[in-house]
Amino acid sequence: MRWDRFFEDLEDQLDSEWEAERAALDTEAERLRLARVPLRDRLVAMARDTRAVSVALRGAGAMTGRVTRVGADWFALAGDEASARVTIVPLGAVVSVGASLDTVLVSVRDAQPGTSLTQRMGVGFVLRDLVRRRSAVTARLVDGTALDGTIDRAGVDHFDLALHEPGTPRRATSVTGYRLVPFEALAAVRLAEADDLA
Structure with a gap:
């Protein structure tokens, strides 16, 4: 015993x-x-969540919205239902992402790279699509400058922006100047109207 x-x-x-x-x-x-786990994979998990996050950007302040899409080196941030405007944010411009504890934990637990197609879509791909759509945008640069206009061309590492007043269509007579903007100087591109990128 x-x-x-x-x-x-x-x-x-x-x-x-x-x-x-x-x-x-x-x-x-x-x-x-x-x-x-890279930040990008955590953003992919946040895109499946419906809660808003706050994103601080180099030289461009903070923006709040829902992460809706994530590409190779960018993500889309959709505003609230009132504006529903989409902002394209290069990952290199992000200073921090503020989120609730639940969102942080979901992003850790469910972090994954997403589909192979989205992993290949760089910010240049998105900007070239905006060229095709002739969408008016506000480009916020890392030095705090905000430029309104339409993207005419997007190269491998920069884009051409035809400057014109917000809310007016891009016409040769309304263009007030042109800027060539390197991708690394870009903090965010906000579409002038709600778009189906969200």
Whole structure:
């Protein structure tokens, strides 16, 4: 009888040690997984969430909205239902992303790269689509400048913006100037009207 209790105690100790070791291994495995998660993958998880986030941008202040799409090096931020305007944000312009605890935890737990197609769509791809649509935009630069106009061309690392008054169509007579803007100087591109990019 005494030996039975002795062996039961040994089994309990061994079980406790194995549980502690497994918990430590699980914790370390989670730390290693998190060490490999880029911001982009967390934004992909946020795009499946309906809660708004606040995004601080280099030189362009903060914007609030829902993450709706994520590309290779950009994401789309949709405003509230009142404006529903979409802002394209290059990842390189992000200073921080503010979110609720639930959104932060979802973005950690469900982080993943998304589809292979979205992983290949760079900011140049999106800007070339805006060229095709002839959409009026406000380009916010990392130095705080805001430029209103229409994107005429988008190259491999820059775009051409024809400047004109917001709310007016791009006509040769309404263009007041042109700017060539490197992608690295871009903090955000806000569409003048609600668009189906969201």
